[in-house]
Amino acid sequence: MNSASASRTSIARDTSKQLVLFHRDFRVFTGGHLKVWDYFNHVASSRTHEPRIAFSPESKWDSTNPWFNSRGYFVEWEPEKADVLFLAGTDWRALPDSKRQRFDKPIINLIQHPRHADPESEVRRFLKNRAVRICVSEEVADAIKATGEVNGPVFAIPNGIDVSFAPKGMPWSKRTIDVLICGLKAPELTRDVQAAFADQNWIIQCLTEWIPREDYLARVNNAKIGLFLPRPVEGFYLPPLEGMAAGTIVVCPDCLGNRGFCDDKVNCFRPQYDADEIVSAVRSALQQSQSERAQMLENAASTVRKHSLQKERASFRQILRQIGELWKT
Numbered sequence: 001m002n003s004a005s006a007s008r009t010s011i012a013r014d015t016s017k018q019l020v021l022f023h024r025d026f027r028v029f030t031g032g033h034l035k036v037w038d039y040f041n042h043v044a045s046s047r048t049h050e051p052r053i054a055f056s057p058e059s060k061w062d063s064t065n066p067w068f069n070s071r072g073y074f075v076e077w078e079p080e081k082a083d084v085l086f087l088a089g090t091d092w093r094a095l096p097d098s099k100r101q102r103f104d105k106p107i108i109n110l111i112q113h114p115r116h117a118d119p120e121s122e123v124r125r126f127l128k129n130r131a132v133r134i135c136v137s138e139e140v141a142d143a144i145k146a147t148g149e150v151n152g153p154v155f156a157i158p159n160g161i162d163v164s165f166a167p168k169g170m171p172w173s174k175r176t177i178d179v180l181i182c183g184l185k186a187p188e189l190t191r192d193v194q195a196a197f198a199d200q201n202w203i204i205q206c207l208t209e210w211i212p213r214e215d216y217l218a219r220v221n222n223a224k225i226g227l228f229l230p231r232p233v234e235g236f237y238l239p240p241l242e243g244m245a246a247g248t249i250v251v252c253p254d255c256l257g258n259r260g261f262c263d264d265k266v267n268c269f270r271p272q273y274d275a276d277e278i279v280s281a282v283r284s285a286l287q288q289s290q291s292e293r294a295q296m297l298e299n300a301a302s303t304v305r306k307h308s309l310q311k312e313r314a315s316f317r318q319i320l321r322q323i324g325e326l327w328k329t
Contacts, residue, residue, distance in 0.1 A: 011072035017050045021075070021082035023091045025056040029064040029213070031238050032112050035136065035159060036088050037066035039110060042313045049084070049320055084108060084323055092126045100129045106327040107131040108319070113235035114143035114256060127151065132319065132326045136236035137257050153326055155319060158260055159236045160312030163245045163304060172224060172247065172293065178202040179282060180223035180248070182239055184210065185231045192275040193227070193282070223248045225285045230255040232273050240268060241307055244300035249285045249293060253278055261307060267299040
């Protein structure tokens with residue numbers, strides 16, 4: 001990617017607004033990139049701040065990149081010219097060691113996984129860098145605060161979700177996929193679960209390789225039961241929330257980061273992270289009565305409303321408005 005050539009067609013700066021500079025090393029589409037894209041758009045909608053973004057030279061440039069149609073926002077990585085930096089994950093690498101702990105501009109650090117508290121993780125050492133941290137769940141916030149190493153204030157803003165993909169009143173009974181197993185992050189577990197249903201006359205589809213997001217969402221929209229298999233530990237596992245928005249009955253095993261919105265036998269099934277327990281939960285989901293299913297879908301829809309992007313944006317904007325004061329604390 002040549003950000004220099006892209007910058008020649010950049011959207012003109014509004015000097016009345018503060019500049020928030022993002023950085024990404026985009027190799028493959030992930031939920032982490034998608035959430036940074038959401039925050040980028042939160043800034044873009046602000047009356048007081050505007051975003052720009054720099055990409056690493058190795059970044060992939062195609063339609064899988066959320067910024068593919070936003071070239072006007074590309075700039076070179078010049079953090080000294082920004083009013084605020086927005087860093088997530090390993091974006092800290094873009095700052096020289098000498099500037100990480102004593103950078104003179106406010107830094108917002110998005111924390112999306114409890115691995116930031118893992119002593120063996122590279123990102124653990126970034127906690128000592130001064131920043132205003134936003135965690136995607138209370139569980140992630142608790143994990144990093146427990147290290148005693150966090151330098152700066154910590155906020156938890158549960159992930160919001162874009163529900164524009166959701167079907168418009170598609171009847172559950174007309175969906176053609178009985179069970180959709182979304183196992184990109186857990187292919188071995190997916191095979192074990194699928195094998196348990198081999199003797200059933202069910203239409204089952206498995207996803208263990210990446211497919212375009214539009215195709216993935218279309219399948220979720222067409223599934224009666226959506227089985228979402230995360231890694232054993234996640235920060236905020238968004239797919240089951242997408243499943244709730246799409247009107248599929250969600251089955252998702254406990255992975256820490258889904259406890260704040262996956263309420264077992266209320267808005268979904270949340271078994272233990274065990275193949276037998278997961279298989280049992282899927283069978284229970286398929287055996288629900290019509291009234292039980294309707295109630296669970298209603299509860300799920302209520303959960304989705306509580307996790308709107310608008311709510312996430314409002315919470316973030318409050319922090320953005322106070323960033324100067326927060327940086328001084």
